[in-house]
Amino acid sequence: MTAHIESADLSAKHQHPPSVAEAVGYWRPWRWLVSIIFTLLVAQFLVTLALNPNMQWHVVLDYMFHPVVLRGLMMTLLLTFLAMLVGFTLGTGLALFRLSPILPMQMFALGFTWLFRSIPTLVLLIFLYNLAILIPEVSLKIPFGPTLWSQDTNVLVTPFVAAIIGLGFHKAAYMSEIIRAGLLSVDDGQRQAATALGMSSGTTLRRIVLPQAMRVIIPPTGSEIISTLKLTSLVSVISMSDLLYTIETIYSRTFQTIPLLLVACIWYLVLTSILQFAQRYVERYFGRGYRAPGGKDNRAEAEG
Amino acid sequence: MKSSGVIMKTVQPVVFAHEVRKRFGENEVLRGVNLNVHASEVVVILGSSGSGKSTFLRCLNQLEEIDGGWIEIDGDPAGYEVVGGVVRPLGDRRKVLQRRALGMVFQQFNLFQHLTALENVTEAPISVRGTPKAEARDKALALLETVGLADRARLYPYQLSGGQQQRVAIARALAMEPKVMLFDEPTSALDPELVGEVLSVMKTVAKAGTTMIVVTHEMGFAQEVSDRVEFMDNGVIVQSGPFNELVSNPASAKVAAFVRQAIH
Numbered sequence: 199m200t201a202h203i204e205s206a207d208l209s210a211k212h213q214h215p216p217s218v219a220e221a222v223g224y225w226r227p228w229r230w231l232v233s234i235i236f237t238l239l240v241a242q243f244l245v246t247l248a249l250n251p252n253m254q255w256h257v258v259l260d261y262m263f264h265p266v267v268l269r270g271l272m273m274t275l276l277l278t279f280l281a282m283l284v285g286f287t288l289g290t291g292l293a294l295f296r297l298s299p300i301l302p303m304q305m306f307a308l309g310f311t312w313l314f315r316s317i318p319t320l321v322l323l324i325f326l327y328n329l330a331i332l333i334p335e336v337s338l339k340i341p342f343g344p345t346l347w348s349q350d351t352n353v354l355v356t357p358f359v360a361a362i363i364g365l366g367f368h369k370a371a372y373m374s375e376i377i378r379a380g381l382l383s384v385d386d387g388q389r390q391a392a393t394a395l396g397m398s399s400g401t402t403l404r405r406i407v408l409p410q411a412m413r414v415i416i417p418p419t420g421s422e423i424i425s426t427l428k429l430t431s432l433v434s435v436i437s438m439s440d441l442l443y444t445i446e447t448i449y450s451r452t453f454q455t456i457p458l459l460l461v462a463c464i465w466y467l468v469l470t471s472i473l474q475f476a477q478r479y480v481e482r483y484f485g486r487g488y489r490a491p492g493g494k495d496n497r498a499e500a501e502g
Numbered sequence: 503m504k505s506s507g508v509i510m511k512t513v514q515p516v517v518f519a520h521e522v523r524k525r526f527g528e529n530e531v532l533r534g535v536n537l538n539v540h541a542s543e544v545v546v547i548l549g550s551s552g553s554g555k556s557t558f559l560r561c562l563n564q565l566e567e568i569d570g571g572w573i574e575i576d577g578d579p580a581g582y583e584v585v586g587g588v589v590r591p592l593g594d595r596r597k598v599l600q601r602r603a604l605g606m607v608f609q610q611f612n613l614f615q616h617l618t619a620l621e622n623v624t625e626a627p628i629s630v631r632g633t634p635k636a637e638a639r640d641k642a643l644a645l646l647e648t649v650g651l652a653d654r655a656r657l658y659p660y661q662l663s664g665g666q667q668q669r670v671a672i673a674r675a676l677a678m679e680p681k682v683m684l685f686d687e688p689t690s691a692l693d694p695e696l697v698g699e700v701l702s703v704m705k706t707v708a709k710a711g712t713t714m715i716v717v718t719h720e721m722g723f724a725q726e727v728s729d730r731v732e733f734m735d736n737g738v739i740v741q742s743g744p745f746n747e748l749v750s751n752p753a754s755a756k757v758a759a760f761v762r763q764a765i766h
Contacts, residue, residue, distance in 0.1 A: 391612035391671075394563055395626040395678055396602035399594070405629050409616045487616040487658040 257457035261448065262464070270444030271465055277430040277440060280362050282423055285369025292374035293381060294403075307374065314371035319364060320432050326360035327436040361433040369426055376418045380411035412484040420477035424470050441465060514577050515540050516682055516713050517562065523570035524554075524561055531557045533737035534571065539682070544714045546724040546745075549734035550760060555717040556609075558734070559684045562715070563604040564597055575603050576681050602630065605675030609687040611667040613659040619646065619670045620655040623677045630678070638677075645673040649703045665696030669703050676707070683707065685716040721764045733757050 247253070261267055295307035314322070330351040337348030355363070384407050392402040434443035441462055449458040517539040524532040531554045539545050547555045560566045562573060564581050573580040581597055582589050592600075614622050623642035627633040633641075646652045649669040651662075659667050668688055675683060685704065689697045701723050708714055708727050718724065724731055725745045733741040733748060741753035749765070752758035 385612075387608060387610050387612035388614060390565060391606075391608065391614070392626075393565060393598075394601060394604070394606035394608075395674070396598055396630050397626065398598045401629050405625065406614055410614075413616075484616075487618075488660065 252456055253460065254454060254457040257454050258460050258464070261458060261461045266444055266448065267441070267461060267465075270439055270441040273439055273444075274427070274430050274441040275469070277361055277365065277433060277438070278423065278427045281365035281369050281426050281430070284362060284366025285373045285422070285426070286377075286419070288366065288370035289373025289377050292370060293377040296374065296378055297381060310367075311371045311374055314367045319368045319429060320435065322368060323360065323364040323432055323436055326355060326364050327357060329355050329360070357433075357436045357438050360436060361430075361438050365426065365429060365433070368429075369422060372422060373419070376422070377411070377415055380413075380415035381407060383414045384410045409484070413481075413488065416477070416481050416484050420473065420480070423477075424473050427469055427473065428466065513540065515574075516543075516576050517715065518574040518577075519558075519562070519571070520573075521571040522558065522561060522568050522573060524557055524566060524568050531737055532561065532568075535734070535737070535739055537732060537739065539713060539715060541713055542711045543729045544708045544716070544727055545730050545732060546728040547715065547717045547732045547734055548719075548724065548748075548760065548764075553734045554737045555734050556686050559606070559686050559715065559717055562682075562684060563601050563606055565606075575600065578603070602678055603681045605678055605680035605683045607668070607671050607675055607683070607685045607688045609690050611659070611664070611671045611691070613667050613671055613674070615659055618656050618658055619651060619662065622659070622670055623674045626674070627677050642673070642677060645676055646670070648676075648706065649673045650699070663696060664692045665699045668692065668700045672700075672703055672707065676712075682713045682715060685714065685718065687717055687719070689718065689720060719764065721761075733760070 248255075292307040292310060295303040298304060317325075333351055335348055336351050336354050337345045339345040388406055388410065389402055392406045393399075397405070430440055431442040433440050434446060437443065439447075445458045445462045449455045452458075515538040517537065519535055519537040522532050522535040523530070535554070535558055537545070537558075547558070549555050557566060561568050562575070562580070567581065572582075578600060580600055581592055583592060584590075613619075614625060617625060620639070620642055623645055624635070624638040627638040627641070628635060643652060643655060646655055649672055651666055651669055651673070654662060654666060654670075659670070662670065672683075672688075688704065689700050692700065697720070701720060704714075704716070704723065705727055716723070716728070728745055730743065731741075731745045731748050732739050733753070735754075735756055741748060741757055748757065749761050752761060
């Protein structure tokens with residue numbers, strides 16, 4: 199047993215001890231030196247680059263908001279949107295096929311993913327562009343039965359359609375894996391609770407499993423959208439007038455290669471930055487009901 | 503203790519289970535379970551872990567398919583029908599409809615993580631039964647009031663304690679107005695100080711005349727609330743009767759040992 203010690207019993211030193219709150223800053227000279235040198239180097243590089251007359255900033259400015267460039271930009275955005283739409287929808291379907299108890303459906307999904315993850319997107323695009331040579335006519339028929347509908351491939355698979363299919367299928371193969379991982383991440387107890395409440399498997403998927411899977415699906419999907427945006431530049435090889443193709447057309451005429459490529463770079467930078475910013479908000483929305491990393495509450499207002 | 507009157511024996515049981523068998527691979531978990539539960543009865547199933555209690559509950563609401571025997575819920579054969587003397591399995595659609603007759607409370611609560619307490623309770627009435635949103639909301643708030651959590655309606659499951667989560671889970675199951683409530687070890691995952699609040703909610707539900715089948719290790723609850731106790735051992739029910747009879751006159755050494763250990 200320890201007796202209670204009165205503060206009067208303590209030595210003079212311990213009567214009024216100092217507090218660390220009054221401590222002065224610690225001096226780290228090496229940190230300062232490295233910071234200064236590094237900043238100077240980066241600044242020097244940027245200034246040299248910016249002041250290089252070959253950059254022709256006035257040309258960059260002229261073409262930045264040029265209607266033709268903006269039209270190319272819109273095409274890039276449209277392609278990104280449609281490729282992701284195809285990728286997400288088809289990817290969800292493929293993920294469900296993979297998890298289905300029906301073997302041929304599993305095999306189909308597996309084969310599709312294998313094929314479109316293995317073929318380089320550029321090769322796929324050129325292939326689809328020349329599809330008419332392989333399959334001159336597309337027809338809808340009952341397997342080994344009569345034809346219901348048919349159409350000339352060149353009419354059906356325009357460069358635009360080829361681009362959507364090529365980019366969309368490529369994305370679907372990647373998205374199906376992401377979505378499958380998301381679906382598997384949802385605890386089985388959630389499905390059981392939904393089933394016990396009398397929900398059908400469709401309702402359970404739509405109302406319970408998918409919303410929770412989204413938390414896992416969204417972050418990698420954000421990266422996929424950004425990668426799709428950049429991937430669309432490949433369609434310039436099948437003469438789709440996207441941002442890059444438009445830029446190429448202009449500089450092949452004016453020979454202002456560098457400033458025009460800068461225009462393209464700046465636009466790609468702006469778009470990907472916006473996407474990264476938007477991703478954070480979407481993540482926060484689907485993260486509701488979960489403690490944020492570090493124990494911070496995602497929805498502090500819910501405490502009300 | 504409520505009296506399970508003799509008159510009730512003549513009417514159709516709400517839960518009728520006859521010689522129910524279930525195997526997982528080589529392991530036969532249920533080896534012919536018989537159980538009849540009548541309206542407003544509270545039945546507690548006791549037994550050591552691995553005796554098949556939880557599996558039996560999961561068979562009743564078809565979370566598991568049975569391998570033999572026969573189950574009827576309120577006279578409706580579960581998962582099967584007899585057409586012209588032939589026993590045929592039902593399609594998924596019919597099974598989904600049948601599950602609505604049973605409410606289930608899980609050991610791990612299984613609240614929907616992305617929904618608030620209120621949304622957890624309104625979800626099934628809205629998406630399954632098509633109840634108008636305002637009506638489902640009013641009813642859910644009343645149910646949350648019953649379980650003492652009206653002030654927590656807007657919180658997400660992770661913001662609630664285990665006991666609170668389980669109380670929301672009870673409200674969620676009650677919202678579908680089931681004919682029978684199944685409780686699968688509802689307090690086993692809780693810290694000891696949180697067990698009481700869940701048991702007291704279960705008592706309230708029982709007093710309201712709800713038909714209940716409860717798998718639990720809470721002997722106090724079995725003694726105070728149950729009309730009948732079923733003791734399960736190795737996939738069969740070995741003793742059935744009032745709690746006190748189980749204590750005073752155990753059918754086997756195993757029952758006696760279980761009771762002695764659980765009470766002391």
